[in-house]
Amino acid sequence: MSKSFTIPKPISEYDIRLLRIFKAVVESGGFAAAESVLGITRSTISIHMSSLETRMKLTLCLRGRGGFALTDAGQAVYRATLALFESLNDFSLLVSGLEGDYAGELVILCADQLDDNKQRVLAQMIDAINDVAPKLHLVVDQEPIASIEKKLLNDKIHAGIFPGYQQIDNFDYHPFSSEPIYLCCGKGHPLFNSEQGEIEPHILQQYPAIHPGIEINKQGKQVLQNLNFTARAYQFDARKAMLLSGRYLGFLPTQTIANELANDEIKLLFQDSLNYQFDLSLVTRKAAREPHKIQLIKDVAETYCRC
Numbered sequence: 001m002s003k004s005f006t007i008p009k010p011i012s013e014y015d016i017r018l019l020r021i022f023k024a025v026v027e028s029g030g031f032a033a034a035e036s037v038l039g040i041t042r043s044t045i046s047i048h049m050s051s052l053e054t055r056m057k058l059t060l061c062l063r064g065r066g067g068f069a070l071t072d073a074g075q076a077v078y079r080a081t082l083a084l085f086e087s088l089n090d091f092s093l094l095v096s097g098l099e100g101d102y103a104g105e106l107v108i109l110c111a112d113q114l115d116d117n118k119q120r121v122l123a124q125m126i127d128a129i130n131d132v133a134p135k136l137h138l139v140v141d142q143e144p145i146a147s148i149e150k151k152l153l154n155d156k157i158h159a160g161i162f163p164g165y166q167q168i169d170n171f172d173y174h175p176f177s178s179e180p181i182y183l184c185c186g187k188g189h190p191l192f193n194s195e196q197g198e199i200e201p202h203i204l205q206q207y208p209a210i211h212p213g214i215e216i217n218k219q220g221k222q223v224l225q226n227l228n229f230t231a232r233a234y235q236f237d238a239r240k241a242m243l244l245s246g247r248y249l250g251f252l253p254t255q256t257i258a259n260e261l262a263n264d265e266i267k268l269l270f271q272d273s274l275n276y277q278f279d280l281s282l283v284t285r286k287a288a289r290e291p292h293k294i295q296l297i298k299d300v301a302e303t304y305c306r307c
Helices: 015-030 029-040 042-056 072-099 116-132 144-153 201-206 216-222 235-245 258-262 290-306
Strands: 103-112 137-142 157-160 171-186 210-212 230-234 249-253 266-268 273-287
Touching: 015 042, 015 072, 029 042, 029 171, 029 230, 103 290, 116 137, 116 171, 116 290, 137 144, 144 157, 144 273, 171 235, 171 290, 201 230, 216 273, 235 249, 235 266, 258 266, 273 290
Parallel strands: 103 137, 103 157, 210 230, 210 249
Antiparallel strands: 157 273, 171 249, 171 266, 171 273
């Protein structure tokens, strides 16, 4: 006796709309929290969710006095929903790339909080991109280096701005900025009131120091050999706070600590000898899915990123 089976119905536009609401509810943590995200009332959200469950013949979530929670089926549908929308986005990017049109998003992620000078460079680049491609929706945000590299490898973003000391074969690195960073200490540090000639370099190893937290260039590695690392901070603002505690030595660019230097809160040590270049690169993926957008970024960077 042969088994009967049901051919699944194709996903309709209405299904996709309901799944978008479902995704927003899950990521907001419930119906009430999703109101402001979706711009519709809780009762309307409830109607849409009931309609989705009816169409799927599944209970996706529990709601009531115990709060909002996904069922096992709801968790599975949520994961499938994420995959569906990612596929739709990939399709849109592919079509845009085939058209050769500057449409859709252009995503640039920075690993660092940019100081005034670097912000001006990025602002000039954004201005130039808008002149060439006014229809582009620009997304500029900040994420950790590892996250940016992963998204570049997966073709989820177009460019990253981060230190390019440890280079990956699949990426192109274009200089974005370069500046010296200097050994510093805060006002409460034992070396703060010492005259420069009074300090012997070997004495530095007696004091806790902050490691920059990433791979750096050869010059920097040689400079860091003089220090005793007991802490780590990559972001300059976090490093500055640690220096201001008076407990550590660490490296920072003068642009980041201009006010503290002027107010005699931070002091540079061995300014002529204990310094190295901190370089940021504009990084793009080789053989990217949208090469016309990548070329646009490269062309603009060639004009404005002059180290």
